[in-house]
Amino acid sequence: MVQRTVLTGARVVLPSGIVTDATLTVEGTRIAGTATGGGTPAAGAVRDLSGCWIVPGFVDLHLHGGGGASFSTGTAEEALTVIRTHRAHGTTTMLASTVTGDLDDLARQAAVLSELARDGELAGVHFEGPFISPHRCGAHQPSLLRDPDPADVRKLIDAAHGTARMMTLAPELPGGLESVRLLADSGVLAAVGHTDSTYEATRDAVEAGATVATHLFNAMPSLLHREPGPVAALLEDERITVELINDGTHLHPAVLQLAFGRAGADRVAFITDAMSAAGMSDGSYALGPMEVEVKDGVARISDGPTAGSIAGSTLTLDHAFRRAVTVDGLGVDQAVRALSATPARVLGLDDRVGSLEAGKDADLVVLDADFRLRGVMRRGAWVVDPR
Numbered sequence: 395m396v397q398r399t400v401l402t403g404a405r406v407v408l409p410s411g412i413v414t415d416a417t418l419t420v421e422g423t424r425i426a427g428t429a430t431g432g433g434t435p436a437a438g439a440v441r442d443l444s445g446c447w448i449v450p451g452f453v454d455l456h457l458h459g460g461g462g463a464s465f466s467t468g469t470a471e472e473a474l475t476v477i478r479t480h481r482a483h484g485t486t487t488m489l490a491s492t493v494t495g496d497l498d499d500l501a502r503q504a505a506v507l508s509e510l511a512r513d514g515e516l517a518g519v520h521f522e523g524p525f526i527s528p529h530r531c532g533a534h535q536p537s538l539l540r541d542p543d544p545a546d547v548r549k550l551i552d553a554a555h556g557t558a559r560m561m562t563l564a565p566e567l568p569g570g571l572e573s574v575r576l577l578a579d580s581g582v583l584a585a586v587g588h589t590d591s592t593y594e595a596t597r598d599a600v601e602a603g604a605t606v607a608t609h610l611f612n613a614m615p616s617l618l619h620r621e622p623g624p625v626a627a628l629l630e631d632e633r634i635t636v637e638l639i640n641d642g643t644h645l646h647p648a649v650l651q652l653a654f655g656r657a658g659a660d661r662v663a664f665i666t667d668a669m670s671a672a673g674m675s676d677g678s679y680a681l682g683p684m685e686v687e688v689k690d691g692v693a694r695i696s697d698g699p700t701a702g703s704i705a706g707s708t709l710t711l712d713h714a715f716r717r718a719v720t721v722d723g724l725g726v727d728q729a730v731r732a733l734s735a736t737p738a739r740v741l742g743l744d745d746r747v748g749s750l751e752a753g754k755d756a757d758l759v760v761l762d763a764d765f766r767l768r769g770v771m772r773r774g775a776w777v778v779d780p781r
Contacts, residue, residue: 451486494523578603
């Protein structure tokens with residue numbers, strides 16, 4: 395018999411709005427339906443979640459590591475540690491993001507990650523680097539950067555065996571626009587990031603097929619009144635979904651509000667850009683070939699030509715959600731779209747995840763009245779039991 399779980403009493407965030415004192419029924423791995431007004435629940439294991447919120451499982455487009463592990467080591471064991479760490483914080487769907495490295499090594503990493511994607515552990519692979527600007531490399535090893543030769547881009551796509559979902563590149567580099575077109579033609583999201591591009595060159599990239607802005611504002615020229623640069627080009631175009639790192643370090647709240655006001659929740663995807671220290675204490679960690687020191691939860695490159703640069707984040711999406719509604723002043727429904735519905739749509743997975751609707755995967759997060767994580771369900775099974 396199919397196992398049935400009935401969740402009662404919570405405020406449930408649906409695509410149509412927020413429903414109070416709702417009943418959400420899960421059958422097997424799927425959502426069977428929702429009802430309002432309490433009443434006698436259907437037969438099954440009943441959980442009273444009065445005073446809580448139920449929101450869709452979070453979807454992270456950009457994630458490098460966590461729990462002391464990293465996707466860039468190229469081992470399934472470490473990758474699973476990352477996955478388990480972020481699932482426990484509500485991220486039920488995620489891409490595995492790589493870090494700039496030797497092309498052959500990246501291909502080996504992609505092959506391992508592709509197996510986990512085929513097993514349903516990951517939604518696919520995101521290549522961040524090596525096709526990025528040396529002037530905006532951030533926490534990527536400068537000596538390993540290269541121009542986006544379409545042949546090299548194709549090599550990485552092929553190495554992922556059909557699971558490549560996104561690639562970040564600097565479109566102003568030689569081969570940039572050709573590579574954007576190749577990605578678009580191959581069904582891989584072309585993301586503009588770690589770029590020194592102008593406003594005009596960024597618009598050219600969008601026309602060529604780019605659809606994502608990698609951590610908007612970070613690792614790109616600032617928005618200036620005479621040189622609007624990539625920020626303005628990416629914010630103004632309705633075809634672009636903008637990633638934002640909402641950890642209080644990468645973006646000032648006023649800047650986040652600026653992006654939200656221009657793009658709206660349907661074009662904003664909150665990401666973690668988390669490295670291996672996510673879910674861990676301060677200390678020394680690795681990000682690809684780079685050494686990183688984490689102090690007060692902020693990760694920075696320890697030495698070398700990019701010493702002091704912010705090296706990803708230690709963020710998890712449950713904290714991004716809570717910050718969005720308690721600090722940034724966003725509505726719960728806006729936060730849900732930015733953490734679940736929008737990134738699910740970007741990945742083309744919105745028929746399965748990203749919202750609480752009958753027939754979709756039973757991926758959900760239970761939050762208490764103060765928006766602190768209390769429970770996580772993935773495909774009908776509790777990852778974190780809310781008891």
